[in-house]
Amino acid sequence: MLVKITYPEVTKCALHQRKLIHILRWPAGLAVYICPIVNIATGGVAWSLLVLFGIYLLWRFLLATDLVEYNRISQSSKLTLALCGAVGLVDILFSLNIALFVMPMLCFTGLCIASILFFTDLQKQKQNMLPMLFFLFICLIAGLLGVFLYKANFAWIYILLFTTSVGLLLSSIVLLGEDFLLEFKRRFHTR
């Protein structure tokens, strides 16, 4: 069967993301398997949870990235929440008592970054409204809970987080106007 070649020659390209996933899943899987076993065997602090969480973060953010809606706003907000999770985990494992102070600071920083990305290119970024709003609501609820539940020296952080979230939410509604409702309709459609 003689085949007339009618497609371009494709040169061997640099390692594609999927090849990297294919190769790296084995050492990652090995680490996921070995670390808890070693941790349980040696006892002590459950450091393997941190290792597993770190592997998850690396995998999620560097290798197996989102296949739909991978943009700076969604990634920065997800990374912020992931870092909050990491801080919480460290706090639980090592009893540092810093999480309730550090987490709202992280959220506030993440909120500032996301809102700068959102508001400086509003026309384009309003299509990425849901990740932004989702993060805003989480920060708003966290701030509100913190204000009522955490009446220590650092309550100001929660007040800052709450008021910033409310301010940004109202700004989004005012600036986007009708687009805000339309975007909601699209995001929550069940058709």
Add this chain to the structure above:
Amino acid sequence: MKTKEKPKSTDSLISPNMDTMEKPLEPFQQYLQSLCAEDRERIELFFQDFTCQCQLNKQNTKLMREDFERAFLLYHAQGIPLAQALKRLNLKYLGGFYARHSQLWFPLDDAAKIYPISLGHGSMSLFRVSAYLYQDVVPELLQIALHFCMKRFPSFATTLKKGVFWHYLDSSKRRFLVEEERDIPCQPLAVNLSASQSFRVLHYHNRISVEFFHVLTDGLGGMCFLKVLVAEYLRLLGVEIQHGASLWDINDTPQYSEFENAFSRVPKGEKSSGFIQRMAVQMNGRLSETKPCRVLHFNMSADKLKAVAESYHTSVTVYMLAQIFYAIRAATDELQGEIAVQVPVNMRKFYPSKTIRNFAMYCGIRIPLEKELDFPAMLAEISKQLKEKSGKEIQTEMLNSTVRLVNTMKYIPLVIKQPIAKAVYGILGDKVFTSALSNLGQVALPPTMAKHVRSMDFVLGTSRSNRALCGLLTVNKVSTLSISKMTLDPSFEEKLYDLLCQDGLEIEVEGSSSYVG
């Protein structure tokens, strides 16, 4: 200590000061300067009109403007008078599409909902349609043709978004790109970036190809777009094309019926059928890391193919299916199990619809390996199964199942149903079939266009388990069977080639070399 002074005017004669030298003119500026005042004014008016017609962001507007500049330069190089160039590039063909922000959005049709859910790295439901012309493609004009065509296909001028319950297509006004083909066919599209396209337009020598993510459309819809794109491209080359029922006019206003989810219009019945089927036998050969690892096209005379099928008192689809079954038998070492070939069924023939969104179901022709059938018996068995399973009643039952499943899951958030659906799809997926044959049938082209199109082909995208997928269509008395291979083992296509040649068909084989990762 005295500082060394800069060279004075006498030195500038020998080595002139670079600040005072004129920068070389860009080609388009040079072209403008070569024109008379009247022509220059006409072009300036053209681009003033362009500023009103194109209200995209700065970068996209600049790039689109450059596209038109390149088109003018091309026409000038070809000796086309400016009046003719202005007529062909008339901005009325943009139709204000790029001048206004769109609020359009499209919920995915019921067949498309699974595609973003089952997306994986390197795994995407894609297909490709291509047209082969008699001369090499002029990329500058193809780019302009794409700019002009997009307004007629608003559901393609979208980007995939994730809602809380379902994905959807959100309108995305941007400069849609034409690229030179450099990569393996049917590679996954990056649909995750802001305003990313869910299709790609490629050119290579005399071939224009469009690859679609299945969320946008099915084979018929994709072919509709390709025909319009090629027609517009030919018009820019100076060919007068007659539009009609077989070819959309880009200047017609898009209608709702052309972009509806036709699944919702089908009358709901009580009966529905299940999707779960037995696992099918898979062909031999290690699944290649690079998918597809080869694409082949069997070009043959449509009249001869039809004559051969008629000599067996059967249709082309049944004949081809039978040959595929035999080729699969030769490509597997298994002695037991079922060979199953998936055959898409166009629902428009049962429920007329103008939609170019997905509107197809499928049936599976299943024959046990243990059943030793001679060719006439094979044809009879396939014909019987095809008639039963692709009939209106059974297809409607399957459609009802699809709609029912979608309705059941619609209030479950994506974050819950996506991993479950993905896991189920991963386990079952395409393992219930050995291969697929999708026949787009006779592609109708207006006579004024048909004489410029040598042939067309239809390539199915990759599969997780199936080693070969087949697409068939006929245009201008040329039938093309396209095989996309997921294994380097050549047993299937070599056997199929031999079988078809044994029946007197003269086959010209074109395609790619093997892509070894």
